[in-house]
Amino acid sequence: MTRVLVVDDEPQIVRALVINLKARKYEVDAAPDGKTALELAASRHPDVVVLDLGLPDLDGVDVIRGLRGWTRVPILVLSARHSSDEKVQALDAGADDYVTKPFGMDELLARLRAAVRRAEPVGPGEDDLTTVETEGFTVDLAAKKVNRAGKDVRLTPTEWHLLEVLVRNTGRLVSQKQLLREVWGPSYGTETNYLRVYMAQLRRKLEKDPSHPEHFITEPGMGYRFEK
Amino acid sequence: MTRVLVVDDEPQIVRALVINLKARKYEVDAAPDGKTALELAASRHPDVVVLDLGLPDLDGVDVIRGLRGWTRVPILVLSARHSSDEKVQALDAGADDYVTKPFGMDELLARLRAAVRRAEPVGPGEDDLTTVETEGFTVDLAAKKVNRAGKDVRLTPTEWHLLEVLVRNTGRLVSQKQLLREVWGPSYGTETNYLRVYMAQLRRKLEKDPSHPEHFITEPGMGYRFEK
DNA sequence: CCGGGTCATCAGGGATGCGTCAAAGTTGCC
DNA sequence: GGCAACTTTGACGCATCCCTGATGACCCGG
Numbered sequence: 197m198t199r200v201l202v203v204d205d206e207p208q209i210v211r212a213l214v215i216n217l218k219a220r221k222y223e224v225d226a227a228p229d230g231k232t233a234l235e236l237a238a239s240r241h242p243d244v245v246v247l248d249l250g251l252p253d254l255d256g257v258d259v260i261r262g263l264r265g266w267t268r269v270p271i272l273v274l275s276a277r278h279s280s281d282e283k284v285q286a287l288d289a290g291a292d293d294y295v296t297k298p299f300g301m302d303e304l305l306a307r308l309r310a311a312v313r314r315a316e317p318v319g320p321g322e323d324d325l326t327t328v329e330t331e332g333f334t335v336d337l338a339a340k341k342v343n344r345a346g347k348d349v350r351l352t353p354t355e356w357h358l359l360e361v362l363v364r365n366t367g368r369l370v371s372q373k374q375l376l377r378e379v380w381g382p383s384y385g386t387e388t389n390y391l392r393v394y395m396a397q398l399r400r401k402l403e404k405d406p407s408h409p410e411h412f413i414t415e416p417g418m419g420y421r422f423e424k
Numbered sequence: 425m426t427r428v429l430v431v432d433d434e435p436q437i438v439r440a441l442v443i444n445l446k447a448r449k450y451e452v453d454a455a456p457d458g459k460t461a462l463e464l465a466a467s468r469h470p471d472v473v474v475l476d477l478g479l480p481d482l483d484g485v486d487v488i489r490g491l492r493g494w495t496r497v498p499i500l501v502l503s504a505r506h507s508s509d510e511k512v513q514a515l516d517a518g519a520d521d522y523v524t525k526p527f528g529m530d531e532l533l534a535r536l537r538a539a540v541r542r543a544e545p546v547g548p549g550e551d552d553l554t555t556v557e558t559e560g561f562t563v564d565l566a567a568k569k570v571n572r573a574g575k576d577v578r579l580t581p582t583e584w585h586l587l588e589v590l591v592r593n594t595g596r597l598v599s600q601k602q603l604l605r606e607v608w609g610p611s612y613g614t615e616t617n618y619l620r621v622y623m624a625q626l627r628r629k630l631e632k633d634p635s636h637p638e639h640f641i642t643e644p645g646m647g648y649r650f651e652k
Numbered sequence: 653c654c655g656g657g658t659c660a661t662c663a664g665g666g667a668t669g670c671g672t673c674a675a676a677g678t679t680g681c682c
Numbered sequence: 683g684g685c686a687a688c689t690t691t692g693a694c695g696c697a698t699c700c701c702t703g704a705t706g707a708c709c710c711g712g
Contacts, residue, residue, distance in 0.1 A: 268542070280528040287534040292542060293521060294535075300508040306515040307522075314496070314520060314542070340597035340646065352699060353645035390701080392659060399660095407660080416658070416709080580688055618690080620670060627671095635671085644669065644698065 198312055199223045201242035203233040203259070204274065205252050213246065216301055230254030234262050242269060244312050246304075249275040249286065257289045264290035270311035274299065328363050330411055330424050333402050335363050342402070349401050354379060358394050362412070362422035371419040395420060426540055427451040429470035431461040431487070432502065433480050441474065444529055458482030462490050466609035470497060472540050474532075477503040477514065485517045492518035494605040498539035502527065556591050558639055558652050561630050563591050570630070577629050582607065586622050590640070590650035599647040623648060 200222045204210050210226050217224045225240050227233040230251045237245065245263065249256030260271055273291045275282060283294045293307050326338035333344040340356060342349040351359065357379045362370060372391055376384045384390070395414075399406040413421045428450045432438050438454050445452045453468050455461040458479045465473065473491065477484030488499055501519045503510060511522045521535050554566040561572040568584060570577040579587065585607045590598060600619055604612045612618070623642070627634040641649045 270542075280530045283531045284534040287531075287538045290538075290541075292538055302508045303511045303515075303522075306512040310515045310518075310520055313518075314498075339595055339649075340643070341595075354700070356646070387701095388658085389703095393661085393701085396660060396662095414659075582689070615690095616669080617692090620672085621690085624671065624673095642670075 197221065197223050198244070199225070199240065199242045200308070201233065201236055201240065201245045202226045203228075203230070203245065203251070204248035205229060205250070206248070209248070209274075212301070213304075216305065220305065228252075230256075230259045230262075233259055237263055237267070237269070243315070244270045244272065244308060246272045246274060246308070247291075249273060249277065249282070257285055260286060260289040260291050268315075270315050272304075272307060272311055274304075328366060328424065332404055332411070335359065337363065344402065351398075351401065354394060355397055355401070358391075359398055362420060366422050366424060369415055369419050369421045373419075375419065391420070425449065425451050426472070427453070427468065427470045428536070429461065429464055429468065429473045430454045431456075431458070431473065431479070432476035433457060433478070434476070437476070437502075440529070441532075444533065448533065456480075458484070458487040458490075461487055462611070463609055465491055465495070465497070466606075471543070472498045472500065472536060474500045474502060474536070475519075477501060477505065477510070485513055488514060488517040488519050490610050493610050494602070496543075498543050500532075500535060500539055502532075556594060556652065560632055560639070563587065565591065572630065579626075579629065583622060583625055583629070586619075587626055590648060594650050594652060597643055597647050597649045601647075603647065619648070 198221075200217055202210055202213050202217070202224060203226075204213070205228050210228075214224050214226060225236050225242065227236050230253050233245075233247070233251075236242075247256060247259060251259065254262075256273065256275070260273070263269065263271060270292045271290065273286045273294045274297060275286070275294065276297045277283075278296050286294055292311050295304055295307060326336060328335045328337070333342060333349070335342050337360065342351060342359070358375065361375060361378045372388050373385045375391060376387060379394075380387070380390060395412060396406070399409050399412050403409045403411060411423050413423055415421060426449075428445055430438055430441050430445070430452060431454075432441070433456050438456075442452050442454060453464050453470065455464050458481050461473075461475070461479075464470075475484060475487060479487065482490075484501065484503070488501075491497065491499060498520045499518065501514045501522045502525060503514070503522065504525045505511075506524050514522055520539050523532055523535060554564065556563045556565070561570055561577070563570050565588060570579060570587070586603065589603060589606045600616050601613045603619060604615060608615070608618060623640060624634070627637050627640050631637045631639060639651050641651055643649060
């Protein structure tokens, strides 16, 4: 779940934000001043910060700097000041966006979504999800490679697709209908013979003893399962 | 140097932006409509896009989607529409920021800086990515040069672009669609014959035995893979 | 013991995708 | 305006993959 830190000294604004955010399944922390904001940011590690510039204790720009000293969390500034100078200062201090009050809730939420979205990592960083190992072979989902005894195994597109669905559900039973729909398309829910042919090919290429499979298990009448 | 793509059909706005950006040492491309914008984005790889929503040919939101289909480049939307709905649509389609006209140049530039800043990769870690070596040849991504047996190999722009995408994903399979979109642009997702022609040329220039490639591996039906 | 159903395996034929070559079209430069 | 380099397009042979039908093994209930 996405965690939001709301920093504002006006209770009614905080209330409005909290209600709207919680309704949209965000987890929300709130701070009434800069000092609390910095503490909460450190202890709660929010995924995005909504920061009012007019705080009682610290200058808003100093709060931004305080955060930017150690984190790249997206900061969305909220302010009553329309002056161009204020905006430039806040943005150059490290803010990601600047919304002037009064603001539309829809717009604010959209900007929030944009800020969270682009902070999402892409590509590497999920290595634990991209490779699956067994004693006999290794499947690399990102590189689309299968390695067996040091050598890459050549899989056809259909074979790979089938393997991918099974591996993504390691340990779970995948029904025949589900497999057929995923690999061959929605209208192929009943052609179970395709499955038999391609499961045999996968086993021949990957199992130690294809006629006594250890990893590609048949659940008679139901479907197939991949086990490490 | 940071490269900016300005998309707007009003010449005076483009002029103002270009002058201001160039004065601040940005490299600037300009497009008067959506189609040109998508082409320029594909061929020039800007670091940030400034996009007016009111274009003569395509809907602005469609341009955003066209870009987001293959790149995460920051998009800063410029628009005369103040309606909250428009903003939400643009932001949810993948825009990073939304500025309403008339805008202050200082503010726009500050938002631009913010967008570019947060797109910067975190920390070091790409130094080793700038050159890739194989037994047969060396690719220098920064210098855009390929060396083989002590001599530089001449590559055409398209050949280089294709090589670059493959090398940046060394070891990973890159799908045909992805390659076509990266090199030829978002609307070329199906022209797989281009790929065949240019892969052949790359192999002829770089492989020891072009008809038995060791580094530019084709995965039938799926895509291509570069191996060291 | 027999019969129906599901599953595994095999092999052939049609369709598809890839590599190659050559020619036409485009672009940019002198 | 002409030339050279590059890109696009089309055609062809060939390898590979996908589908299909046939056959036999296995499991269960009758």
